[in-house]
Amino acid sequence: xxxxxxxxxxxxxxxxxxxxxxxxxxxxxxxxxxxxxxxxxxxxxxxxxxxxxxxxxxxxxxxxxxxxxxxxxxxxxxxxxxxxxxxxxxxxxxxxxxxxxxxxxxxxxxxxxxxxxxxxxxxxxxxxxxxxxxxxxxxxxxxxxxxxxxxxxxxxxxxxxxxxxxxxxxxxxxxxxxxxxxxxxxxxxxxxxxx
Numbered sequence: 001x002x003x004x005x006x007x008x009x010x011x012x013x014x015x016x017x018x019x020x021x022x023x024x025x026x027x028x029x030x031x032x033x034x035x036x037x038x039x040x041x042x043x044x045x046x047x048x049x050x051x052x053x054x055x056x057x058x059x060x061x062x063x064x065x066x067x068x069x070x071x072x073x074x075x076x077x078x079x080x081x082x083x084x085x086x087x088x089x090x091x092x093x094x095x096x097x098x099x100x101x102x103x104x105x106x107x108x109x110x111x112x113x114x115x116x117x118x119x120x121x122x123x124x125x126x127x128x129x130x131x132x133x134x135x136x137x138x139x140x141x142x143x144x145x146x147x148x149x150x151x152x153x154x155x156x157x158x159x160x161x162x163x164x165x166x167x168x169x170x171x172x173x174x175x176x177x178x179x180x181x182x183x184x185x186x187x188x189x190x191x192x193x194x195x
Contacts, residue, residue, distance in 0.1 A: 001048070001073050007040050048073050053107065065132040078132045
């Protein structure tokens with residue numbers, strides 16, 4: 001979605017309003033429009049993000065997410081749930097996040113950088129589960145961080161040692177989350193050895 005026409009419309013409206021104030025107001029409006037553009041774009045992104053969240057609440061269990069691609073917002077609507085859970089890739093059958101964990105506070109935004117192959121796998125798992133990547137990651141986090149939940153048990157069955165026995169939920173919550181999302185064999189879940 002190109003925000004430029006909306007920003008340009010606000011610039012035009014500001015210029016028209018400044019015409020009534022004379023030359024000084026017109027000059028001030030011209031000086032303000034360039035520095036205001038980033039703030040306008042940010043405000044528009046906030047409106048779009050709030051709208052996506054409101055629509056997601058109405059579409060549950062599907063969701064609408066706002067993504068920023070090449071400096072422009074795009075919407076992602078999660079596809080319908082797959083017909084058969086047996087066709088879903090590892091982690092796609094994570095349970096919905098318990099509302100006690102998800103509804104306890106405001107949503108916050110984080111940046112997560114993943115290697116491209118891993119990002120592709122997460123996107124595939126989310127698509128197979130019929131949810132957005134964000135929703136899938138929330139479910140994986142809940143499953144990894146709640147040791148007594150059914151979601152945690154589902155996540156743990158993917159955390160098996162080479163001998164086939166499930167790994168104990170050892171380590172920090174962050175380490176358990178990494179193992180639940182990426183699997184025990186991922187280099188991202190191994191301790192760092194500088195030697």
